[in-house]
Amino acid sequence: MRGANTALGTAGLAAFLALGEAVPRLGLVKEQYFPPTSRIAGALRDEFAETAFWTALGDTLTGWALGLAIAVSAGILAGVLISVVPHLREATASTVEFLRPIPSVALIPLAVLLYGTGLRSVLLLVVYAAFWQVLVQVLYGVQDVDPVADETARSYGLGTWARVRHVLWPTALPYVMTGVRLAAAVALILTVTAELVIGAPGLGARIAVAQTSQAVPEMYALIVVTGLLGLLINVGARTVERRALAWHQSVRGEVTV
Amino acid sequence: MLAKGRSMQELLVVSGLRKVYEGQGRRVEAVRDLTFTVAAGELVCLVGPSGCGKTTLLKCVGGLLAPTAGEVSLAGSPVSGPPPGMAFVFQEYGRSLFPWMRVRENVGLPLKQKGLSKQRRRELIADALESVGLSDAAGAYPWQLSGGMQQRVAIARALAYEPDVLLMDEPFAAVDAQTRADLEDLVRGLWRQRGITVLFVTHDIDEAVYLGQRVLILSGSPTVVQEQLKVDLPDERDQLHTRVSPRFAELRTHVYEQIQAAKRGEPDGLRKDTPPLH
Amino acid sequence: MSEVPVGRTRPGTWRRVLLRLLYAVALPVLLVVLWWFASDDSTDVYWPPLRTVLKTFPDVWTGERLRGDLRPSLLRLLGGYTVAAVAGVALGTLIGSYRRVRAVCEPVLEFLRAIPPPVLVPVIMLFAGIGDGMKVTVIASGCVWPILLNTVEGVRAVDSVMAETARSYGITGAAGLRALVLPAASPQIFAGLRQALSIGIILMVISEMFAASNGLGFTVVQFQRGFAIPDMWTGILVLGLLGFVLSVVFQLIERRVLGWYHGLRASSRRSP
Numbered sequence: 001m002r003g004a005n006t007a008l009g010t011a012g013l014a015a016f017l018a019l020g021e022a023v024p025r026l027g028l029v030k031e032q033y034f035p036p037t038s039r040i041a042g043a044l045r046d047e048f049a050e051t052a053f054w055t056a057l058g059d060t061l062t063g064w065a066l067g068l069a070i071a072v073s074a075g076i077l078a079g080v081l082i083s084v085v086p087h088l089r090e091a092t093a094s095t096v097e098f099l100r101p102i103p104s105v106a107l108i109p110l111a112v113l114l115y116g117t118g119l120r121s122v123l124l125l126v127v128y129a130a131f132w133q134v135l136v137q138v139l140y141g142v143q144d145v146d147p148v149a150d151e152t153a154r155s156y157g158l159g160t161w162a163r164v165r166h167v168l169w170p171t172a173l174p175y176v177m178t179g180v181r182l183a184a185a186v187a188l189i190l191t192v193t194a195e196l197v198i199g200a201p202g203l204g205a206r207i208a209v210a211q212t213s214q215a216v217p218e219m220y221a222l223i224v225v226t227g228l229l230g231l232l233i234n235v236g237a238r239t240v241e242r243r244a245l246a247w248h249q250s251v252r253g254e255v256t257v
Numbered sequence: 258m259l260a261k262g263r264s265m266q267e268l269l270v271v272s273g274l275r276k277v278y279e280g281q282g283r284r285v286e287a288v289r290d291l292t293f294t295v296a297a298g299e300l301v302c303l304v305g306p307s308g309c310g311k312t313t314l315l316k317c318v319g320g321l322l323a324p325t326a327g328e329v330s331l332a333g334s335p336v337s338g339p340p341p342g343m344a345f346v347f348q349e350y351g352r353s354l355f356p357w358m359r360v361r362e363n364v365g366l367p368l369k370q371k372g373l374s375k376q377r378r379r380e381l382i383a384d385a386l387e388s389v390g391l392s393d394a395a396g397a398y399p400w401q402l403s404g405g406m407q408q409r410v411a412i413a414r415a416l417a418y419e420p421d422v423l424l425m426d427e428p429f430a431a432v433d434a435q436t437r438a439d440l441e442d443l444v445r446g447l448w449r450q451r452g453i454t455v456l457f458v459t460h461d462i463d464e465a466v467y468l469g470q471r472v473l474i475l476s477g478s479p480t481v482v483q484e485q486l487k488v489d490l491p492d493e494r495d496q497l498h499t500r501v502s503p504r505f506a507e508l509r510t511h512v513y514e515q516i517q518a519a520k521r522g523e524p525d526g527l528r529k530d531t532p533p534l535h
Numbered sequence: 536m537s538e539v540p541v542g543r544t545r546p547g548t549w550r551r552v553l554l555r556l557l558y559a560v561a562l563p564v565l566l567v568v569l570w571w572f573a574s575d576d577s578t579d580v581y582w583p584p585l586r587t588v589l590k591t592f593p594d595v596w597t598g599e600r601l602r603g604d605l606r607p608s609l610l611r612l613l614g615g616y617t618v619a620a621v622a623g624v625a626l627g628t629l630i631g632s633y634r635r636v637r638a639v640c641e642p643v644l645e646f647l648r649a650i651p652p653p654v655l656v657p658v659i660m661l662f663a664g665i666g667d668g669m670k671v672t673v674i675a676s677g678c679v680w681p682i683l684l685n686t687v688e689g690v691r692a693v694d695s696v697m698a699e700t701a702r703s704y705g706i707t708g709a710a711g712l713r714a715l716v717l718p719a720a721s722p723q724i725f726a727g728l729r730q731a732l733s734i735g736i737i738l739m740v741i742s743e744m745f746a747a748s749n750g751l752g753f754t755v756v757q758f759q760r761g762f763a764i765p766d767m768w769t770g771i772l773v774l775g776l777l778g779f780v781l782s783v784v785f786q787l788i789e790r791r792v793l794g795w796y797h798g799l800r801a802s803s804r805r806s807p
Contacts, residue, residue, distance in 0.1 A: 012639035101782035106774035109759035211657035230649030352696035367704035
């Protein structure tokens with residue numbers, strides 16, 4: 001079964017690549033707009049040979065990792081604080097609901113003015129977008145805490161900190177992991193966006209340069225790289241999530257937010 | 258009464274039925290060789306040890322599974338795919354009703370598919386819900402009802418469909434004892450009122466004897482018919498008196514022994530068609 | 536249903552409503568007041584006083600501007616989002632219904648989904664130029680993936696007993712799709728639609744920042760480039776409000792369409 005699926009998936013991938021080769025070769029689309037697979041692969045090889053490419057990749061990964069780390073720590077801290085302090089949850093609910101859907105790209109002009117094309121521009125966008133993903137999942141997770149377990153902990157005289165550690169955190173952890181996974185994907189999107197639109201150094205900026213200099217195969221090659229990066233992040237986040245939650249008896253469905 | 262003698266027309270004929278599941282290099286023979294008939298208007302219970310392929314058998318009869326060998330025919334024509342004259346009531350009522358439809362729509366959906374007029378559909382829905390005692394719940398969602406009520410909705414849906422044969426797959430296995438007794442009486446009442454043919458699968462011996470005119474005892478897997486037993490209890494049955502009558506006790510003891518024998522795999526199955534003399 | 540004694544509950548209800556209202560408004564009001572006073576004597580050009588921003592607001596967002604910039608943005612978003620929803624649900628249903636098709640498509644879809652949607656802008660500009668067609672295509676091709684993949688998941692996970700029930704009553708083909716498959720997958724489909732909405736807004740703004748002569752993204756960047764800082768701030772506020780309003784509209788629709796689902800979940804939580 002599994003083997004058959006892998007074979008089918010490989011066949012699908014091969015067909016996709018072959019289609020990418022055949023369509024421009026047959027003249028169905030213009031080659032200068034949509035270069036065949038082999039030319040993209042060639043451009044990709046050239047990219048790998050350049051130091052500038054690796055620097056750009058490093059910049060993108062730095063922006064992504066730093067932004068994600070800040071967003072996750074801030075999201076978890078804020079989430080736990082909001083749930084532990086009495087009445088804070090009710091008081092912040094409307095504010096969270098209002099701020100969360102604000103598109104972080106709205107902050108682009110502000111980021112440009114404040115930080116220019118520096119890393120901090122990227123971080124502003126990434127952190128704003130990823131923070132809500134984590135915070136909302138933490139809040140969902142805390143809501144899921146069994147009141148009986150919490151009462152029990154209270155009745156044994158556990159303090160706030162001990163209850164957070166032994167009751168609240170283990171219950172919320174699966175949700176937190178989901179939040180981290182969603183935030184990781186969003187953070188990559190915003191990192192590349194910031195580089196592409198603002199011009200902060202990284203893969204996105206390299207794509208913008210390739211576009212303006214009409215280097216179409218290079219542009220496609222770089223897009224493939226961002227796709228592979230996204231794939232790696234998705235698969236990695238899912239693996240970490242599964243590993244970390246192997247002990248958890250209930251396999252939950254994802255909370256749709 | 259309908260249920261006397263051999264002169265009656267045989268509505269459902271199962272002959273030499275065999276079902277083998279294959280996959281991942283494993284072969285599982287769920288049903289080996291089953292032959293039996295159900296006459297029009299009869300209520301037949303299939304009982305057997307758990308895991309003996311009862312559900313597989315019923316799904317083959319209902320055309321939901323294709324048999325590996327043998328044949329099922331309904332009113333003379335072979336069954337391949339769900340025939341229009343059959344209605345199925347599943348054990349998992351919660352997963353058999355569509356949670357996005359109200360009770361009324363759940364009951365009406367198969368009728369719409371049949372292409373009946375709106376007027377006719379409304380009549381059938383009202384009639385079916387009334388006969389299961391749920392006229393008031395027409396506008397509710399299934400998940401707003403208790404388990405027993407949900408299974409009543411599933412039965413109403415089957416009734417409104419006006420089937421020749423009603424197939425019931427352990428329909429009351431997941432409800433509490435009290436509800437279960439009520440539902441058993443409901444099924445018997447509806448059967449006597451409406452003269453539909455019922456094939457009822459259960460693992461509960463008492464239920465089989467209480468409900469059935471005839472009980473087919475199945476052997477353990479791979480399944481064959483261990484014995485056919487005519488239930489010579491009076492047609493008027495009720496939970497209080499029937500279940501304490503000496504004949505009921507005899508019959509259930511007999512069925513119990515047969516199933517124990519089937520579990521041990523003893524070739525006790527003489528396939529007699531006569532009631533036992535104990 | 537028992538009659539509730541009116542005299543006793545009324546004050547209690549009122550107090551609860553009042554309390555909830557207080558909880559909902561208190562913090563936002565506090566934040567705005569804080570912003571107001573903290574920025575009031577600000578001389579930093581980038582952080583103009585809130586007073587100035589609000590005073591500029593009606594001058595900037597006139598009816599003409601709303602017609603000239605908000606409307607085209609919304610139309611592009613609506614167009615792209617609709618195309619993505621229709622294509623995503625249709626393809627997702629097809630792929631989700633057939634195990635083999637799913638196995639063939641899965642790796643390719645996983646890859647395509649992982650591409651950060653904004654990088655599609657330069658590619659699509661090659662094909663579709665810089666007009667409205669480009670923006671609609673960009674939005675559609677970014678939004679389609681979450682919808683498609685969620686639909687595949689939803690269609691794949693249709694309950695087996697429900698599927699057999701439908702089959703036993705002859706409800707197959709188009710009727711099965713309408714009565715069983717799509718409603719059963721709808722919670723998942725809506726999860727995808729919701730993810731797609733935020734991606735759509737991002738792409739709307741970005742595609743207008745790249746190449747446009749009108750639209751919200753274009754206007755906000757114009758303000759920033761012209762150092763019209765208070766105007767730029769009003770633009771950010773408008774974008775924020777737009778995101779909020781669209782999310783509220785989405786929630787209203789979702790609650791209507793998936794009313795049964797929320798009820799089902801609530802009832803299974805009460806009695807597990």
